[in-house]
Amino acid sequence: xxxxxxxxxxxxxxxxxxxxxxxxxxxxxxxxxxxxxxxxxxxxxxxxxxxxxxxxxxxxxxxxxxxxxxxxxxxxxxxxxxxxxxxxxxxxxxxxxxxxxxxxxxxxxxxxxxxxxxxxxxxxxxxxxxxxxxxxxxxxxxxxxxxxxxxxxxxxxxxxxxxxxxxxxxxxxxxxxxxxxxxxxxxxxxxxxxxxxxxxxxxxxxxxxxxxxxxxxxxxxxxxxxxxxxxxxxxxxxxxxxxxxxxxxxxxxxxxxxxxxxxxxxxxxxxxxxxxxxxxxxxxxxxxxxxxxxxxxxxxxxxxxxxxxxxxxxxxxxxxxxxxxxxxxxxxxxxxxxxxxxxxxxxxxxxxxxxxxxxxxxxxxxxxxxxxx
Amino acid sequence: xxxxxxxxxxxxxxxxxxxxxxxxxxxxxxxxxxxxxxxxxxxxxxxxxxxxxxxxxxxxxxxxxxxxxxxxxxxxxxxxxxxxxxxxxxxxxxxxxxxxxxxxxxxxxxxxxxxxxxxxxxxxxxxxxxxxxxxxxxxxxxxxxxxxxxxxxxxxxxxxxxxxxxxxxxxxxxxxxxxxxxxxxxxxxxxxxxxxxxxxxxxxxxxxxxxxxxxxxxxxxxxxxxxxxxxxxxxxxxxxxxxxxxxxxxxxxxxxxxxxxxxxxxxxxxxxxxxxxxxxxxxxxxxxxxxxxxxxxxxxxxxxxxxxxxxxxxxxxxxxxxxxxxxxxxxxxxxxxxxxxxxxxxxxxxxxxxxxxxxxxxxxxxxxxxxxx
Numbered sequence: 001x002x003x004x005x006x007x008x009x010x011x012x013x014x015x016x017x018x019x020x021x022x023x024x025x026x027x028x029x030x031x032x033x034x035x036x037x038x039x040x041x042x043x044x045x046x047x048x049x050x051x052x053x054x055x056x057x058x059x060x061x062x063x064x065x066x067x068x069x070x071x072x073x074x075x076x077x078x079x080x081x082x083x084x085x086x087x088x089x090x091x092x093x094x095x096x097x098x099x100x101x102x103x104x105x106x107x108x109x110x111x112x113x114x115x116x117x118x119x120x121x122x123x124x125x126x127x128x129x130x131x132x133x134x135x136x137x138x139x140x141x142x143x144x145x146x147x148x149x150x151x152x153x154x155x156x157x158x159x160x161x162x163x164x165x166x167x168x169x170x171x172x173x174x175x176x177x178x179x180x181x182x183x184x185x186x187x188x189x190x191x192x193x194x195x196x197x198x199x200x201x202x203x204x205x206x207x208x209x210x211x212x213x214x215x216x217x218x219x220x221x222x223x224x225x226x227x228x229x230x231x232x233x234x235x236x237x238x239x240x241x242x243x244x245x246x247x248x249x250x251x252x253x254x255x256x257x258x259x260x261x262x263x264x265x266x267x268x269x270x271x272x273x274x275x276x277x278x279x280x281x282x283x284x285x286x287x288x289x290x291x292x293x294x295x296x297x298x299x300x301x302x303x304x305x306x307x308x309x310x311x312x313x314x315x316x317x318x319x320x321x322x323x324x325x326x327x328x329x330x331x332x333x334x335x336x337x338x339x340x341x342x343x344x345x346x347x348x349x350x351x352x353x354x355x356x357x358x359x360x361x362x363x364x365x366x367x368x369x370x371x372x373x
Numbered sequence: 374x375x376x377x378x379x380x381x382x383x384x385x386x387x388x389x390x391x392x393x394x395x396x397x398x399x400x401x402x403x404x405x406x407x408x409x410x411x412x413x414x415x416x417x418x419x420x421x422x423x424x425x426x427x428x429x430x431x432x433x434x435x436x437x438x439x440x441x442x443x444x445x446x447x448x449x450x451x452x453x454x455x456x457x458x459x460x461x462x463x464x465x466x467x468x469x470x471x472x473x474x475x476x477x478x479x480x481x482x483x484x485x486x487x488x489x490x491x492x493x494x495x496x497x498x499x500x501x502x503x504x505x506x507x508x509x510x511x512x513x514x515x516x517x518x519x520x521x522x523x524x525x526x527x528x529x530x531x532x533x534x535x536x537x538x539x540x541x542x543x544x545x546x547x548x549x550x551x552x553x554x555x556x557x558x559x560x561x562x563x564x565x566x567x568x569x570x571x572x573x574x575x576x577x578x579x580x581x582x583x584x585x586x587x588x589x590x591x592x593x594x595x596x597x598x599x600x601x602x603x604x605x606x607x608x609x610x611x612x613x614x615x616x617x618x619x620x621x622x623x624x625x626x627x628x629x630x631x632x633x634x635x636x637x638x639x640x641x642x643x644x645x646x647x648x649x650x651x652x653x654x655x656x657x658x659x660x661x662x663x664x665x666x667x668x669x670x671x672x673x674x675x676x677x678x679x680x681x682x683x684x685x686x687x688x689x690x691x692x693x694x695x696x697x698x699x700x701x702x703x704x705x706x707x708x709x710x711x712x713x714x715x716x717x718x719x720x721x722x723x724x725x726x727x728x729x730x731x732x733x734x735x736x737x738x739x740x741x742x743x744x745x746x
Contacts, residue, residue, distance in 0.1 A: 191622075192633065192654030194569065196647075200664070244615045244741075249564075249643030260565065262647050264635050270622030272654075274569075274635050276647050281565030281662040289654040291573070366739060368617075 043111040043331045044071025045137075046094065046104060048125050050080045053139065054116045057303060059088060061323035067331035071109045074101055101125070105132035112137060112331065114166075118213040119220060123148040130159040135334055137327070139166040141224050141356060142349030144215030149350035162340050164330045165349035169228070171325035173317035174297055174306040178286060181295045182233030187311065188291030190271045195229035195286045197222040197301045198260070198278030204253045209279075217257030219356055223277030225301035227355050229286040230265055230273040232343075238265035238273075238355065239372050243362035249280060263359045416484040416704045417444025418510075419467070419477060421498050423453045426512065427489045430676060432461060434696035440704035444482045447474050474498070478505035485510060485704065487539075491586040492593060496521040503532040508707055510700070512539040514597050514729060515722030517588030522723035535713050537703045538722035542601070544698035546690035547670055547679040551659060554668045555606030560684065561664030563644045568602040568659050570595040570674045571633070571651030577626045582652075590630030592729055596650030598674035600728050602659040603638055603646040605716075611638035611646075611728065612745050616736035622653060636732045 045068050047054045062070040072094035073084050081095050094109055104110055113129035114137040115122055122143045129136045136156060142165050143149050156163040169175040182190055198218055207213040214220050231237065246260025253259075260278040267273070276283055286300035293311035300306060303322055308315030326344075333340050342348060355371070362369045418441050420427045435443040445467035446457050454468050467482055477483055486502035487510040488495055495516045502509045509529060515538050516522050529536040542548040555563050571591055580586040587593050604610065619633030626632075633651040640646070649656055659673035666684035673679060676695055681688030699717075706713050715721060728744070735742045 191573075192571070192649065192651060192656060194567070194649065194656065196567065198565070198662075200564075242617045244637050246637075246645045247639055247643055260645055262637050262645075264617050264619075266620055270620055272619045272633055272635075274647060274649050276565065276567065278565060278662075281645075282667060283565060283567065283660070283662050285660075287656070287658075289571075289651075289656050294655060366741075368739075 041335060042066070043068040043135075043334060044094075044109045045069065045112045045114050045327065045331075046072030046074060046096075046110045046134075048074040048101070048113055048115045048129070049117040049121075050075045050077070050084060051116060057323045058114065058116065058327075059084075061321050061327065064321055064324045065328045065331070067328045067335055068112065071111075072096070072104070072107065074098065074104075074113075102128055102132055104129070104134065110134060112334065114327075115139060118207045119144055119215045120213045123152055126152040126163065127155040130155040130161050130163070133159060133161065135162045135164075137164045137166060137330060138346075138349065140349065140352070141215070141220050142346060142353055144220070144353070146350055146354045146357065149346060149353050153346040153350065156346065162334060163346040164340055164344050165346065166326065167228070167344045167348065168322040168326035169225070169301065170232075170344050171320075171329045172304070172306065172322050173320060174308045174315060175232070175300075177308065177315050177317055178229075178288070178295060178297050178300075179232050179235070181310065182288055182290075183235035185290070187288075187293035187295065189269060190234050190288050190290050192289040193230045193233060193271065193273035193287065194275070194289075195226040195233075195273055195300075196276040196283045197225045197229075198276060198281050198283045200282055201279040209253070209257060211256045214257065216356070216360065217254070217259065217261070218277040218279040219258065219261050219359060221279075222301065223261060223275070223359075224352055224356060226275040226277055226286075227352055227359075229297075229300060230275065231351075233286065233288045234267050234269070234271050234273075236267040236269060236271065237351070237371070239268055240266045240368050240370055241355070241358050241362050242368045243359045245363050246278070246280075254279070258363075261359065261363060263362065414708060415439070416441040416508075416707060417467075417482045418442065418485045418487050418700065418704075419445035419447060419469075419483045419507075421447040421474070421486055421488045421502070422490040422494075423448045423450070423457060424489065430696045431487065431489065431700075432457075434694050434700065437694055437697045438701045438704070440701045440708055441485065444484075445469065445477070445480065447471065447477075447486075475501055475505055477502070477507065483507060485707065487700075488512060491580045492517055492588045493586045496525055499525040499536065500528040503528040503534050503536070506532060506534065508535045508537075510537045510539060510703060511719075511722065513722065513725070514588070514593050515719060515726055517593070517726070519723055519727045519730065522719060522726050526719040526723065529719065535707060536719040537713055537717050538719065539699065540601070540717045540721065541695040541699035542598070542674065543605075543717050544693075544702045545677070545679065545695050546693060547681045547688060548605070548673075550681065550688050550690055551602075551661070551668060551670050551673075552605050552608070554683065555661055555663075556608035558663070560661075560666030560668065562642060563607050563661050563663050565662040566603045566606060566644065566646035566660065567648070567662075568599040568606075568646055568673075569649040569656045570598045570602075571649060571654050571656045573655055574652040582626070582630060584629045587630065589729070589733065590627070590632065590634070591650040591652040592631065592634050592732060594652075595674065596634060596648070596732075597725055597729060599648040599650055599659075600725055600732075602670075602673060603648065604724075606659065606661045607640050607642070607644050607646075609640040609642060609644065610724070610744070612641055613639045613741050613743055614728070614731050614735050615741045616732045618736050619651070619653075627652070631736075634732065634736060636735065 074096045113134045243263035265273045285298040287296045295310040305319040447469040486507045616636035638646045658671040660669040668683040670681045678692040
């Protein structure tokens with residue numbers, strides 16, 4: 001399959017699991033090996049928020065990681081705490097709720113706090129984690145508004161701790177190959193990118209459908225992947241954006257957030273992109289049309305396996321566990337006391353959040369928004 | 374290959390030719406057999422304009438047709454006349470130039486005039502062909518402005534002759550299957566269509582780059598296929614459109630026509646579409662996301678072979694010569710003195726021309742254009 005089918009994408013992905021995937025040596029997008037950490041030492045990660053992504057992706061991935069392990073949990077639900085302690089052999093001392101969370105400062109088992117809460121809560125828990133003296137990984141979107149991102153960056157800087165965003169695809173081999181093909185102009189300069197991500201959402205009661213918690217609809221949730229895709233294949237920052245809302249075909253279900261959204265970026269080189277995100281329609285593809293050929297990932301943004309091809313033939317790359325690669329990659333750098341690469345940090349998270357807000361502004365005003373300022 | 378590569382699409386297509394393709398029995402989009410004409414009688418077709426489409430597609434296709442044959446030519450270039458007479462054994466009496474064209478009225482060998490001229494000349498030659506008492510096939514786009522289309526329709530009606538537009542894909546099996554999958558809701562109602570067609574144009578001196586002759590850029594030439602695609606998979610007429618011009622990255626080359634154009638349709642059912650056309654970037658795909666699955670043609674609009682797949686697996690259909698199927702299909706109906714199906718007539722051509730002009734209006738004004746009026 002090359003497009004995620006409709007029904008519930010999350011249901012589908014939940015079934016994929018993280019079992020038995022190999023972890024190749026870590027390399028950057030251009031195939032250079034990343035430095036290796038001292039063997040044996042694993043950073044302790046505490047997951048904040050035990051929703052489906054923690055349960056079905058991160059916890060299983062942490063059973064495969066070399067540089068980190070699942071050391072603690074933060075949850076408001078005692079029954080979940082019991083279940084996770086048993087399943088993952090987590091000592092009671094490493095289990096927190098949202099009131100006791102700040103005591104994590106005294107816990108030597110926890111090196112990294114991974115914030116997996118609804119978007120509107122990212123700022124608060126990233127700031128509190130930094131103040132507790134922990135490195136932080138924050139799920140995407142980093143926050144709802146750019147100002148929140150700035151506060152998060154500042155808090156980590158002040159605490160002398162590093163802040164990563166959950167950009168797992170930067171560690172995914174098909175994605176790395178797409179970055180290389182685009183940024184190194186293997187098929188000549190990119191002229192046009194079609195980058196879209198949408199799925200048919202299930203439970204209308206979930207937090208993703210509430211603007212106060214999610215900050216928006218599919219754009220905040222999966223549209224951000226389409227934004228990232230256009231940016232990382234071109235290696236450029238957009239200079240303008242236009243955008244259009246689709247109709248609300250289920251007004252009651254979508255009373256709070258958009259159902260479908262289209263946007264178009266222009267890049268400094270003259271490359272353009274056209275994107276769609278939706279909670280009503282399944283679509284998942286990253287296509288780059290270059291002067292002398294093309295390349296495509298489809299699926300491009302889900303938890304895998306991804307699939308890719310070019311005008312010269314299929315892209316052959318190992319199938320990996322995205323979340324394990326990402327957390328191992330981040331923790332490898334932390335273990336070496338080196339600085340995280342810019343493209344997975346809060347600075348990158350903030351770039352995306354600014355673009356998400358510019359897309360909404362363009363759609364709401366019907367005007368082309370200048371992004372050069 | 375599933376996307377037309379860059380360089381020149383026309384160069385590529387010129388090499389494909391029309392040789393040795395089988396012609397299956399004619400059926401409509403829903404697989405019903407079309408009535409069979411009396412054996413032996415072939416309508417005589419005269420091609421008006423001997424450019425690359427006549428030379429590389431239509432004339433070779435007419436060597437394979439059952440219901441029609443290449444009987445005459447109309448050209449302003451004596452050397453071309455000589456070459457074609459020799460190559461296709463055309464008697465001198467069936468060769469016209471643009472001054473002598475109207476004398477075709479007296480030529481019993483010619484039943485159908487196929488207008489393959491630049492877009493701005495379609496109106497005049499369709500009207501003159503009708504006045505000469507011939508049935509007419511007109512290449513797409515039918516004309517530049519809707520008013521021209523109306524004059525063409527009226528002229529044919531007055532002459533009691535039929536008018537078809539060169540919508541070859543309505544006779545192409547992969548396209549017919551996509552129509553069936555969408556219109557019969559085989560995967561449930563369509564939610565979203567991505568329908569795009571663009572290529573990297575070669576010779577900047579050709580008529581397609583001149584607004585006075587072409588009426589516009591890639592939208593008039595290949596974007597019309599993307600418009601058709603969204604319409605024939607949904608089986609609906611759009612109720613509104615937004616559109617955006619891409620930048621002119623080669624201002625001298627594109628001083629007269631647009632380089633890239635995006636547009637979004639909304640349909641009465643709530644389905645939406647997002648489209649791109651370009652003379653700078655290669656892209657060719659028709660993707661429909663439905664409630665319970667998806668289907669895709671890619672390539673979707675070129676001269677073939679097309680390729681298709683669905684959420685349940687590949688689409689398997691015979692590879693045919695589009696032009697031969699189209700001309701045979703039109704001539705079969707004419708031989709039976711029946712009425713051409715609406716979706717290949719001037720009425721359909723005029724619907725597309727209205728939409729092309731609405732797309733330009735939306736892009737020029739930056740406003741959503743209401744199409745319900």
